[in-house]
Amino acid sequence: MRAVVLLKEILDWELPASKFRVDETAKQAADGIAPMLLGPFEQHSLELALQLKDAGVVENVTALLAGPAGSVNGLRKALALRCDEAVHVVTDGVDGADPSQTAELLVAALKRLGPVDLVLAGRQAGDWDHGQVGYLVAERLGRPCVGLVFRAERDGDRLRVWRVAPGGVEQLAVRPPAVLTVTSDAGLQLRMGSVMDRMAANKKPITTWTVDELGLAPERLAAARRLELERVWVPEVERRCEVIDGDDPAEAVRTVLARLEELKLLSRSA
């Protein structure tokens, strides 16, 4: 089986809100306020693909990253962790905030890659948080899909997957070729990789495809557009915190409980 992991670099998601700024004209985060990194769910997707390779379920893992020219750190990392191939789709001139355009681009790239048995996408990119691209890719390729997966194993000619559902965890069987979106789990922390592998990764080739090379005319990309971004802003935080002295723990707890009872939010009658 060949697995393709869809990757994206996003603004460091741990940047505290106090340091976050928006460029209201460009309708996106201000330039240069934090480094660009592989998103957390992209990391989990990559780890799941590598675990499937370790288990012999998948023979080839291809990392496919859509991003502006030069954004190859995530692909170097994927190669250092022994992904077999790395492909960079250059998104210059594409609206990164519209999941439908991104999906159009990725579908064209997936078709160019040839037969792919499994596509893994993060549940959402931590910048726009739409959580759509993986699902749109599945629909446009006409492939079965399971969302919010955190574990997968071979089950005969199918895959058995574990996914988060409203009532707990569900186990499903899905027949490849298929698309999975991947959520967070303690078992999916991205591995570190060795220094040797990291050095070797710098010599491995990265295939680069432009929008033109994927045969996507500007009109076709424009027609794929679905979401129009009207305005982006940073909300004011209104709440004001009442600080309770913590030097005497018992007293602090008594005060908290009393305040909550005054607010009629907690009752200790039970």
Added chain:
Amino acid sequence: MILAAVWDRRTLPETLGAAARLADALDGAVALVSLGDADAAADAGRYGASRVFLVEGELAASGAESTIAALADLVRDVSARAVLLPGDDRTAEIAPRLAERLGGTAVTQTIGVDVAAGRPLWTRAAYGGKALATVTAAAEPVVATLRRGVFAPAEPTGDDVSIERRATPETDGAVELLAREAPPAAASLEDAKVIVSGGAGIGAGEGFRQLEELAGLLGGAVGASLAAVDAGWASTDRQVGLTGKVVSPDVYFALGISGASQHLAGIGGAKAVVAVNTDAEAPIFAAAQLGVVMDCHTFVRSMIEQLRSPP
């Protein structure tokens, strides 16, 4: 027509509340479809739906496939301009796929909707809750998920409406449900009045066991931050935040949680947030009504003692 879809009664009032306001602004009516829950269908007329559908059968047996097919058929049959779904782990998958099948637009985890020049203008969070954005859809129908606990619920002032029953559509069998593992008798986070939630500061070992005890004494549920879930101290279904459960309890205890914006995005609906953290500069204090700068273990132990022996 605006089509609201629910899976249970709990989400009926807020989903129909949002649908009614959108329908008013767009000069339309509201239809409701219940995916498998007869009680929700029975109540829907009273909460304002003018047509009510109930899809019967084994909807979950094919993953999301049958549900998407059933909803797509209904949207076409009632000519819906918009479909509103409660935002959760199920609709995260269903909304984009349904929108794509209908040639429309998905707008996920919305927290508000206005109508400008005859078109819905949706508000949603971005950048892990650090920013807000308004978006419009370039193609209809719009399939929107509604963040739980944000939209004002409809009141049960209407009349009963007869239920139109539909069968679960057949699928090609490419996805099959094998088993369900319900979480072990834990109270649902979405319904809990009190949530005691642990983060990186709780640590491995005894920490979460003590939170269970505290939650038991308060009649509440245990939640966790992404950091605690990633560390393996709490299960994935306990995660509160943008990518976990979005909760709206009366009281949310954030214990050893620093307050990453993606976590704060999940607790905006809480009536009161109590933050306990050793770091006085932690962003959680900016989102809290009550804050105590102290070790969260000491706080939890002291609270358990006091609740065991009321004054």
